[in-house]
Amino acid sequence: MNKLILLIGALLLAVTSCSENKTEIPTKEKPLLKTIQEINPSNGTTTTFTYEGDKITQASAGLYMGVYKIIYTYTGDLITQEDGYINNVLYVSTEYTYENSKLKTVIYKETNSGTISLAMNLNKLVYTYVSENSVDIDIYTYSNNNWELRTPFSKVKIYFSGGNITKREQFTANGGVSSIVYEYDNSPNIYKNIMGFDKLFFTSSFTNTFNRHFNIQDISNTNNIIHTESDHYKYNYNSDGFPVEKRSYYTDTVYLVEKIYSYY
Template structure:
């Protein structure tokens, strides 16, 4: 009788394990991208352990764009963007309770440094409010705001709100796969709610899974992504129609 009960329990555990999603969860798999190629442009990444140090884009137009990351502990507190070794823009982040609290953006590409700031408020209904400010006449002036809906670690809805009545003026809905995101093992990326520049457009809002589709109203329409994965469930390529032609992105890992 004991053997029969043990056999039944083992059988149930086998069924449960087979019914789980096929996303790789093996903690020993610590893949990180070393190159990302998008429409012929190659982005090269370097790391210190699981911390990203920099990303370099050797553009075919003969300029070099570089992103440099600064950590405090395991959190990214600064991102500097250079073109041909000239600082163009920086993002400075602060955190509270292991969540991003503020981001200050400084744009050095203009004659006078333009600054903007985002302040985040975490609500009890799975939403996050992002209030954006611009800096002028020695003070921060409230600008537009954004509301994110977060489910299972994913931003599923982004609403750009009007500056006057707070009603949505632009809404984007995101859908995801159940596979591993290319930056899943890079520390700090999961805390950055919005992308800073297009070196991370494949991981916008998320480093758990991959965005397979997003659609916006009232005007932008729909964009779909098709992925190919390796045997560990990490993407090796992504394709989508950009409105004029098929765009392709490929990844290699260390």
């Protein structure tokens, strides 16, 4: 009888232990970016993000010419198109293709829609992954019914480490090169949990005059930029470790508030 009691006790202890172990698994859902408020007095805009699950469907902002918005299209878990509108009129379109879940080409189109006179402008980026930590980007423009390497800047090379862009080199057709080196904090990037943003390494590779209005920058990094050759930043964080306030260098002792982020 005593052996039976001991056996039952051991079984109950095992069941209790398994139950306790299950409750220890964290289930807290990480937040998605809701808004970016630009504090700069010359701008003062607020960008709002809309989702279906963790896939972004739209980014919108009220600017000097009206309502700007970007509509995102997915194929599976990858963003394959972005369409930029001003007051519901299409102005730009960006198409993405992938190879082995890595970004392969980007085609950026400006249209002649609306009241702004925009000359048709076509740019194409072709990505060649040199290693797990670097990628070459050849930049083309469409001219004379053909894709031609853009002048004067026809190539960009990006270096990665730990999911962050550590250096960006820009090359001219005659072999000249300029570079930017980046340093990061240890906290999650504001776009970290938006599906597909980690694949879009095009940021700052060429001038996208539409996306810059939304402050959608550095979307491919794991962490948040704190230092480049010309910029210095500090952040305040929420309980999940995400930035809620970004400050930029003003003097040796003063960093001015530049952006405020909110999540849900």
